[in-house]
């Protein structure tokens with residue numbers, strides 16, 4: 001059977017210093033090792049540095065690389081929600097970070113696991129994961145606390161919701177896309193909850209990972225973590241019977257996200273609300 005065609009999304013915000021070797025590494029690896037069709041699409045929004053010029057140059061060097069730019073501050077989640085609209089372009093859609101924390105071989109490994117499945121995600125917390133350089137202690141504590149909260153709210157039994165290396169079958173993406181709302185870094189939780197609630201399986205696979213310097217999350221850890229906490233509570237409420245009573249709180253919510261300088265969750269359009 002031929003290899004599935006792959007659309008690999010890379011969200012990028014102010015990545016001029018990190019993205020070039022990563023794009024080169026992915027493009028060369030897939031050119032040399034992947035039998036199927038593939039394309040890499042960088043999704044930027046309002047970068048204040050020279051990322052756009054770097055990505056433009058790489059797209060000229062490698063025909064497999066292209067990009068989209070959204071001037072508004074839509075966040076990493078917002079960028080991925082936009083990117084996932086390109087799902088009809090391929091059989092499988094994946095995404096990885098722009099900093100090269102996961103090597104291209106990890107994506108190929110996930111693709112091999114996806115053969116008969118719906119969604120396969122990398123995990124840094126399963127036995128067999130290779131952590132070349134792990135995150136700082138404070139980051140690890142925050143990450144494990146977030147994990148505990150997510151598990152208490154959604155009972156998904158997933159060890160690492162936040163690992164930015166995931167591959168999903170196209171029809172799964174198309175089915176759940178209207179229920180994607182969270183634009184900040186908790187987007188992954190929204191994605192996984194939607195996939196599970198639609199009745200699909202998620203397989204977690206131990207992955208190779210290197211923590212990279214220059215993280216935007218670590219540099220605003222408190223603010224990012226608080227936003228993520230608010231967002232997952234909000235996501236839980238969307239699935240609760242109380243959700244309709246909370247509408248009057250919208251302006252307050254908008255104010256809080258603004259104060260946190262975080263991207264607003266997308267509005268639920270009529271008829272899009274997931275069944276509780």
Ligand SMILES: Nc1nc2c(ncn2[C@@H]2O[C@H](COP(=O)(O)OP(=O)(O)O)[C@@H](O)[C@H]2O)c(=O)[nH]1
Nearest residue numbers: 011012013043045075076079097098215216217
């Ligand atoms: N498009 C877009 N990408 C973002 C935004 N914030 C973070 N990213 C990307 O999300 C990925 C993860 O960010 P990073 O700072 O490496 O976080 P960490 O690895 O979790 O510490 C990187 O590819 C960033 O460029 C954003 O607001 N918009």
Ligand SMILES: [Mg+2]
Nearest residue numbers: 099101212215
């Ligand atoms: Mg990173």
